[in-house]
Amino acid sequence: MPFVEREDVGTTLRRKLTPHRRLQVWEKTGGHCVLCGRAIDAGRERWIAEHIRALELGGLDVMENIGPAHEACALDKTGEDHRRTAKAKRQKIRHIGAEGSQRPLPFGRTSRWKRKLSGQIVRR
Numbered sequence: 001m002p003f004v005e006r007e008d009v010g011t012t013l014r015r016k017l018t019p020h021r022r023l024q025v026w027e028k029t030g031g032h033c034v035l036c037g038r039a040i041d042a043g044r045e046r047w048i049a050e051h052i053r054a055l056e057l058g059g060l061d062v063m064e065n066i067g068p069a070h071e072a073c074a075l076d077k078t079g080e081d082h083r084r085t086a087k088a089k090r091q092k093i094r095h096i097g098a099e100g101s102q103r104p105l106p107f108g109r110t111s112r113w114k115r116k117l118s119g120q121i122v123r124r
C-alpha cells in the first residue's frame with residue numbers, strides 16, 4: 001500500500017519527505033512500526049513516517065525523530081498527542097497568567113469586593 005501524506009498540524013516546520021528519505025525512515029527499523037513494534041507489511045498496510053515526538057509537542061523534523069508506523073497506530077498516537085498538546089497549552093496559559101481562574105475566590109484579588117480583616121465588606 002502507498003505511503004500516506006498527512007496534513008500538517010505541527011508548529012515545527014515540516015519538510016516534505018523525498019522517496020529517498022522515506023526509504024531511510026523505513027530502513028531505520030527494518031520496516032517495524034515504531035509504535036507497536038510489529039512488522040509493517042508494506043504491500044498491504046498503509047504506513048506513514050511518524051514523528052516519534054510530535055512536532056506540536058516540540059519534536060524536531062529530523063531523521064532521528066522519524067520512524068515508520070502503521071497508519072492505524074499513528075492515528076491513535078496523533079489523537080493522544082493532540083490531547084496532550086491541548087492540556088499543555090491550557091497549563092501554560094494558566095501558568096503565565098494569561099487567563100483568570102474560572103472559579104475565582106470570593107473577595108479575591110479579581111473580585112469587585114474585598115473583605116477587610118475586621119470582616120467589613122467594602123467595594124474595591
Ligand SMILES: [Zn+2]
Nearest residue numbers: 033036070073
Ligand atoms: Zn503499528
